[in-house]
Amino acid sequence: MPYPFEPHKIKVLDSIKILSRSERIKALQEADYNLFKIPSEKVTIDLLTDSGTSALSQEQWSQMMLGDESYASAKSWEKFEIAVKNFTGKKEVVPVHQGRAAEKIIAEILLQKNDIIFSNGFFDTTRANFEHRGAICFDVPTEKSADLSTPKLFKGDIDVKKLRKLLSCYEERAKFILMTLTNNTGGGQPASLKNMELAGNIATQKGLKFIVDACRIAENAYFIWLHEQKRMGSIKNIIRKLFSLADIAYMSTKKDGLASSGGFIVTNDESLAAKLKELAVLYEGFVTYGGMAGREMEAIARGLEEIISPTYLEHRINQIAYLHRELVKIGIPLIHPSGGHAVYIDAGKLFSHIPRNKFPGQALVVALYQEGGIRSVEIGSLMLGKTSKPELVRLAIPRRVYVQSHFDYIVDVFKKIVVNKKRFRGFKIIWQPSTLRHFTCKLKLVN
């Protein structure tokens, strides 16, 4: 399969500055080998995250000019609310400034100390917010996800058998089941509709709430449409179906909202919505803007329409599949199959000469910047500490931003790294904060 045809053309330019290798080495030293501290203008290809980094369409920009910045009941809020209701099929909409704000509010309403909650994979901010309330989070991924290199479908599923077992042990303390679509910590892999229905049924039987973290629900729905529904029906209906299973859903619109910020919580439960809104006013802003500017709500309202385009989604998923395929061809060990928003490299395997305690993932992150100015993120022992199993590096792909030459360039940089990979060394932490150390820690090269 060739590189997919871009279903858009370029209108506004953002120039890329290309530094020399020695300038990049200097930048790495100045940043203490922490890529979060490299100024973005010194990055050639930025694959740190797909969050808030999407290219906006001309329709989004033009709608933003109509942004109504009135404090209450602005026109832009009306459009936002209609778009969210249309996208989700839910009756109540609570706006928030980004995904983790939704998590904080949901946590405060639903959770108490020692409550137990389950997921196919809690995202890091999700887990942090729920643990902050004293809850205990169980990731219940399926066994098929443990083997990184087998290309099984729907590796983002929750393990239903194991979930039932855990629930019989912890029945009294169990509070809810949360499904992350797609499963970000599990390699951007989707969950199947069947798995969602099974998990939803278990929640209903046990009297638990069923929550959906819908950050990348459109990408997840595309995989369901492609593999499970055999290209029958519309992606919009699959998205609606997924939302219909949830008692509560929330979404960071920095991802599949195709926007730079924002988010929302939705439910059909009016009394729950009233409670959510009380806290939203306290933490986020009045219930008709939730910390977002009117122009941001305009961009999101339009983004939620653009994201369900089959042409867009096909290009998006195939663009990532192209990078995945080209990296496999040159022998880079990856999570299989190609997922929704990123390519995940098994850096522990690629840099097997570097032991875990010397952060092979971070060594690859540094190598990618040094050899090509590519910024990626380590998801392994540096980010997650000793609880981490595979030493991964994520190449997250911003939506609608890069084209084929950029992807071919990334592959060329990998080629340069693998021919002489033994010369890349591991790292030692020389300073770290007490939590979320990967954002600010300082590192030093070791032999």
Ligand SMILES: *Cc1c(COP(=O)(O)O)cnc(C)c1O
């Ligand atoms: C990004 C993300 C969040 C948090 O959203 P923010 O807008 O970054 O606060 C929650 N869950 C998942 C799966 C995410 O990817």
